[in-house]
Amino acid sequence: MLNKKAFEFSFSWIFAIIVGAVMIFLAVYAASQFVKTSQLSQDTQLGKELGIILTPIETNLETGKITTISTQNDIRIFNDCQLQGAFGSQKISIAAKSLNDEWSKQGLPSSFHNKYIFSSSIMEGKEYFVFAKPLEMPFKIADLIYLWPSQEQYCFINPPSEIEDEISELGINISLVSSLSECMKDSKKVCFSSSGCDIDISLNSGLIQGSAKKKFSERVYFDSPALLYASIFSDPEIYECQIKRLMKRTSELSWLYYSKSIFLTPKGCSSNLELELSSYANKTFSINNSFNLRDVYSISQNIRRKNNDLSCKLF
Amino acid sequence: MICRVNYSKRAQIKIQQMAFVLVALVIFLAIVSLFYFSISLSNLRKSASSLQDQEAGELVRKLTSTPEFALTSRDCSHCIDMDKVFLLKQRKVYDGFWNLDFLQIKKISEDKLECDNTSYPKCGAITLIDKEQIGSPKSAFVSLCYWAKEKGGYLKCELGRIYASGKEIK
Numbered sequence: 155m156l157n158k159k160a161f162e163f164s165f166s167w168i169f170a171i172i173v174g175a176v177m178i179f180l181a182v183y184a185a186s187q188f189v190k191t192s193q194l195s196q197d198t199q200l201g202k203e204l205g206i207i208l209t210p211i212e213t214n215l216e217t218g219k220i221t222t223i224s225t226q227n228d229i230r231i232f233n234d235c236q237l238q239g240a241f242g243s244q245k246i247s248i249a250a251k252s253l254n255d256e257w258s259k260q261g262l263p264s265s266f267h268n269k270y271i272f273s274s275s276i277m278e279g280k281e282y283f284v285f286a287k288p289l290e291m292p293f294k295i296a297d298l299i300y301l302w303p304s305q306e307q308y309c310f311i312n313p314p315s316e317i318e319d320e321i322s323e324l325g326i327n328i329s330l331v332s333s334l335s336e337c338m339k340d341s342k343k344v345c346f347s348s349s350g351c352d353i354d355i356s357l358n359s360g361l362i363q364g365s366a367k368k369k370f371s372e373r374v375y376f377d378s379p380a381l382l383y384a385s386i387f388s389d390p391e392i393y394e395c396q397i398k399r400l401m402k403r404t405s406e407l408s409w410l411y412y413s414k415s416i417f418l419t420p421k422g423c424s425s426n427l428e429l430e431l432s433s434y435a436n437k438t439f440s441i442n443n444s445f446n447l448r449d450v451y452s453i454s455q456n457i458r459r460k461n462n463d464l465s466c467k468l469f
Numbered sequence: 470m471i472c473r474v475n476y477s478k479r480a481q482i483k484i485q486q487m488a489f490v491l492v493a494l495v496i497f498l499a500i501v502s503l504f505y506f507s508i509s510l511s512n513l514r515k516s517a518s519s520l521q522d523q524e525a526g527e528l529v530r531k532l533t534s535t536p537e538f539a540l541t542s543r544d545c546s547h548c549i550d551m552d553k554v555f556l557l558k559q560r561k562v563y564d565g566f567w568n569l570d571f572l573q574i575k576k577i578s579e580d581k582l583e584c585d586n587t588s589y590p591k592c593g594a595i596t597l598i599d600k601e602q603i604g605s606p607k608s609a610f611v612s613l614c615y616w617a618k619e620k621g622g623y624l625k626c627e628l629g630r631i632y633a634s635g636k637e638i639k
Contacts, residue, residue, distance in 0.1 A: 166487060169487060170487070199520065206520065206524045207527075209527040209531055210531065212534065240566075265568075267566045268535070268567060293541060295536060296536065406562060407537070409560070410553060410556060410557060413556045414552055417556060418616050421616055421622060422622035469542060
């Protein structure tokens with residue numbers, strides 16, 4: 155009656171199996187977490203390094219520079235622009251491709267208050283082109299950094315001579331052609347005097363001023379060559395956010411020059427620009443989108459003209 | 470009636486043995502992982518701090534081209550507008566802008582006096598950021614230019630140094 159023809163497992167066996175399974179599970183879990191954490195730490199480090207190596211690319215007296223950034227493996231660069239704080243911030247994070255061809259989780263973002271990167275919000279590749287140009291409105295506001303993957307080819311159709319000369323002089327890898335058919339098939343086409351391209355640029359006659367419209371995106375506005383490049387290389391959302399950040403900095407710089415003007419007047423270096431500078435500071439602070447750039451253009455030009463006429467220049 | 474279960478003493482000892490081995494194994498693994506994590510954490514801290522130093526070094530080289538510092542009225546690539554920097558010190562909105570723990574502009578002179586409204590420009594240094602704990606600051610030589618009111622007013626430039634130290638990793 156007692157013989158039930160069953161296996162007899164001693165307690166020690168059951169105990170060993172359960173504890174063994176738990177330990178193997180914990181070991182596998184810890185190993186996978188460890189790999190993820192070290193990948194996250196590597197990507198975070200790479201993001202910070204990228205931000206640091208962009209610093210020497212910024213300009214001194216020269217008007218622009220082109221540099222190539224290469225990595226061993228494919229990486230994704232995430233460009234994020236935030237408006238919190240007095241100057242907003244530029245956030246960069248990286249995700250690398252692992253050995254099994256899968257993308258790792260995005261690293262922790264590195265934050266910079268003094269950088270303005272104009273690019274797509276997500277880029278992918280091993281090699282990237284970086285190009286920097288100062289923005290002057292009318293004094294230098296910041297160096298704008300344009301970033302794009304090398305596999306993304308740009309083709310400019312009938313650009314203004316000023317842009318054409320600059321691209322040729324700096325050796326930027328952008329095709330300059332006179333008709334749409336001359337562009338490479340997979341390139342991003344930028345039309346300057348026609349429409350139907352990936353990016354259509356409308357220019358006011360004789361000036362590097364106007365608007366840019368990307369397919370399926372909102373139109374953005376620019377009033378200088380530096381912002382024209384920015385509108386081409388960046389996503390409209392990034393562009394609008396960076397414009398707001400730049401205008402916050404313009405406002406603060408205007409207040410700084412306003413203080414300088416008051417400070418130097420008793421020392422025999424009077425500029426009489428206080429009124430214009432305070433008005434410029436207030437207007438630039440309240441700019442909400444690139445369309446409003448035209449509201450400050452005339453004040454900026456007026457300040458530039460008056461400053462140029464001064465014997466003791468403010469900037 | 471009293472029921473008594475007869476446990477084998479040998480089996481009890483075996484179970485106890487296994488439990489002790491498991492406890493010892495867990496403690497050993499915990500110590501090894503603690504040791505490993507403390508080393509990797511210190512390496513991470515080291516690399517983060519070296520990145521901050523690198524950032525400070527790059528920044529110190531490029532600070533002369535920053536609009537808040539640059540002397541833009543002349544074509545001078547390594548000139549700092551001291552008037553602007555002196556006024557910048559009073560603008561609290563720039564707190565945290567450069568991600569540094571220490572930022573100072575110093576004249577190469579005997580004068581160590583910190584510039585204020587009464588001493589400027591006859592003073593030795595303008596300290597823009599000065600946190601309690603700073604690492605080893607990076608430095609670069611620059612020209613410090615300011616408007617001097619003597620002789621009818623002129624732009625006077627002196628040799629100076631700029632010091633910057635990255636944020637301390639806590």
